[in-house]
Amino acid sequence: MLKFLCGALLALGMVVGPFARAESVLFLNPGTPVELFWTSYSQFMQAAADDLHIDLRILYSNRTSEVVIAQAREALLGPHRPDYLVFVNEESVAPEILRLAKGSGVKLFMVNSALSPDQTRLLGARPDKYPDWVGSLVPNDEEGGYLMLKELIRLHPPVAPGQTIDLLAFSGLKITPSAQLREKGMRRALAEHPEVRLRQLVYGGWTRARAYEQAKLLFKRYPQTSLVWSANDEMSFGAMQAFEETGAKPGKDALFSAINNSPAALHALLDNRLSVLLGGHFTLGGWALVQLHDYNQGVDFSRYGGRDRQISLLQVIDRAQAKRLLALGSEKKFGVDFHKFSAKGQPVSYRYPFSLQALMH
Known part of the structure; x- marks a missing residue:
């Protein structure tokens, strides 16, 4: 029965x-x-x-x-x-x-x-x-693109009146909403900083190999580039490789940024090769x-x-957070009790507290 x-x-x-x-x-x-x-x-x-x-x-x-x-x-x-x-x-x-x-x-x-x-x-x-x-x-892709460029500009040494800062940008796929939104955020930050000049934006297709080939040409074309904005980590690594092949040093001769908290990106932030990293998504x-x-x-x-x-979810990651995120990879279930985020039995005022901070305990 x-x-x-x-x-x-x-x-x-x-x-x-x-x-x-x-x-x-x-x-x-x-x-x-x-x-x-x-x-x-x-x-x-x-x-x-x-x-x-x-x-x-x-x-x-x-x-x-x-x-x-x-x-x-x-x-x-x-x-x-x-x-x-x-x-x-x-x-x-x-x-x-x-x-x-x-x-x-x-x-x-x-x-x-x-x-x-x-x-x-x-x-x-x-x-x-x-x-x-x-x-x-x-x-928050649009905000992520905005925050990344704002932080790059903040870290760049100030320039004299009338001088400009040359920027290169590597976006993802033109028809992907996340790439479109990150680019939109980047342009919003650009509008607030007339001293920064976007020399060229290219679509690296999210890949290291394509961004590397594009960057080899772009660094020759724009040798004064001192800021490099990339919509993900793979494209940033491709651009860095091309930059290093010119004899220059990422983090010193130009500031590089990326989105994604892969172990490689977190290590690059800790090594000061990446100056700005956003992640959490x-x-x-x-x-x-x-x-x-x-x-x-x-x-x-x-x-x-x-x-x-x-x-x-996309937020600027500092070095202490980078170390914590690297440690999480070896923790069971990333150290998260997923049940505690449930809305079951919660009052209507409850909001799912999804954030990168949830991993930072």
């Missing part, structure tokens, strides 16, 4: 103690398995899944939009569908995934890059039109799982800060 009752409850999708079925989540990781940011992102997400008893699978697309779409099609139309599909709107894949998901029964959640304003207008992306799209969580996938776990237990997380949220 007990066996029959538990089977019936499971069929209804009800959670019953040790007989509960873990919710299944598939994350379509747009990066590569050797890309430091996306591997640390997956590790933090896995730590959250282990803690919350979520059945998590991760597929990498190696930065190929066709692969993402093929993975999404299999997940949404194939025989083994997950309960939740988590994905990034890298290279504007979201409209096709939303289309594929209709009628699939799979719930969708977007992280890192949500719909662009143009996509929202074209799709008429309302919750009632896409009922299986349950929410999104993105970082590698935690987004893990925080998304906290919300989905709540949703799976009947919590309406839109009451605790909104269905689609932007959170201020």
Whole structure:
């Protein structure tokens, strides 16, 4: 009788103690398995899944939009569908995934890059039109781009009236919302500092190799460059390599910046090769799982800060924080109790306290 009752409850999708079925989540990781940011992102997400008893699978697309779409099609139309599909709107894949998901029964959640304003207008992306799209969580990319250039300028020695500071900028992919927003923030800071002259902005495609090739030409073209703004760490490392090949020294002859808290980037900050580093958004996938776990237990997380949220994860990392973040990599579950972030049973005034500070205890 007990066996029959538990089977019936499971069929209804009800959670019953040790007989509960873990919710299944598939994350379509747009990066590569050797890309430091996306591997640390997956590790933090896995730590959250282990803690919350979520059945998590991760597929990498190696930065190929066709692969993402093929993975999404299999997940949404194939025989083994997950309960939740988590994905990034890298290279504007979201409209096709939303289309594929209709009628699939799979719930969708977007992280890192949500719909662009143009996509929202074209799709008429309302919750009632896409009922299986349950929410999104993105970082403060525009503010991140702004803060990075402001800090670079603050660290640069002052110049005499009439003199200018030459800046080079390496953005990611032109059609990726996070790259667009970081560039927008950079230009906002630039507008506040007429003494800084942007000599050229190029699209390094988030990769070290491409930025290196671009930087070799740019440093020849603009030999007075003393500030280098990069939308991620890989492009910054490529630019640094080209700079060093001219006989100059990063951190001394020019100030370099980056976004991402990969171990390599944290070490570069501690070694003073990187002058400005922003990070914290590698935690987004893990925080998304906290919300989905709540949703799976009947919590309406839109009451605790909104269905689609932007959170201020990108912040300037100082050297003490860099040391702490490096130490976290060897700690079980990154030292985080993911259960304590749940909104279950919390008053309506509660807001999910997702931040880099949550790791800094």
